Amino acid sequence: AQSVTQLGSHVSVSEGALVLLRCNYSSSVPPYLFWYVQYPNQGLQLLLKYTSAATLVKGINGFEAEFKKSETSFHLTKPSAHMSDAAEYFCAVSEVQGAQKLVFGQGTRLTINP
Amino acid sequence: DAGVTQSPTHLIKTRGQQVTLRCSPISGHKSVSWYQQVLGQGPQFIFQYYEKEERGRGNFPDRFSARQFPNYSSELNVNALLLGDSALYLCASSASGTYDEQYFGPGTRLTVT
Numbered sequence: 288a289q290s291v292t293q294l295g296s297h298v299s300v301s302e303g304a305l306v307l308l309r310c311n312y313s314s315s316v317p318p319y320l321f322w323y324v325q326y327p328n329q330g331l332q333l334l335l336k337y338t339s340a341a342t343l344v345k346g347i348n349g350f351e352a353e354f355k356k357s358e359t360s361f362h363l364t365k366p367s368a369h370m371s372d373a374a375e376y377f378c379a380v381s382e383v384q385g386a387q388k389l390v391f392g393q394g395t396r397l398t399i400n401p
Numbered sequence: 402d403a404g405v406t407q408s409p410t411h412l413i414k415t416r417g418q419q420v421t422l423r424c425s426p427i428s429g430h431k432s433v434s435w436y437q438q439v440l441g442q443g444p445q446f447i448f449q450y451y452e453k454e455e456r457g458r459g460n461f462p463d464r465f466s467a468r469q470f471p472n473y474s475s476e477l478n479v480n481a482l483l484l485g486d487s488a489l490y491l492c493a494s495s496a497s498g499t500y501d502e503q504y505f506g507p508g509t510r511l512t513v514t
Binding site for chain 1: 405407432434436441442443444445446448449451456457458459491493495498499500502503504505506507508510
């Protein structure tokens with residue numbers, strides 16, 4: 288079964304600083320990987336998706352993620368944090384064995400300090 | 402275009418009661434999936450329906466059931482509610498129901514007292 292591990296349940300950065308949220312996956316087949324963001328009391332919004340077309344994936348709101356097969360990683364980055372980036376971020380791997388199923392990590396809460 | 406919609410937004414039920422949650426997918430999407438998100442955790446897969454057929458279910462008891470209607474909307478039913486069923490229930494839709502992205506609704510917050 289596929290699984291996702293997000294390193295660091297809570298990350299705090301200063302406004303304007305680099306954001307780095309870590310995600311490692313386990314998959315026996317080439318994975319489809321996703322990053323979602325969840326603002327308080329809301330559903331999940333898709334940030335970006337990896338589907339093997341390119342290892343560097345650009346998403347919305349200035350975020351991007353790099354797929355590294357050798358490290359089984361799919362870390363999310365943003366060069367300059369903005370106060371509006373404060374939210375919970377989830378990495379997920381798509382598993383299609385009968386059902387289309389997203390397997391999520393535990394999430395990383397991003398706090399932005401002024 | 403309207404996104405995934407869910408109703409109700411919030412719900413408070415008593416242990417032992419039954420609850421029905423509703424979801425309307427994005428227009429043109431034929432797949433609906435349900436996830437349970439307990440506070441402080443990532444969402445857990447409950448069900449997927451595609452073209453009104455159940456494609457799969459996660460590790461949830463038989464108290465959880467769902468169905469999909471001809472217009473692709475869906476209902477999630479939970480019987481004999483337990484305190485541990487308190488969670489945010491998320492509905493997601495996708496076009497093909499395979500590897501394409503899933504779009505989530507705002508969720509229904511269920512509190513069981």
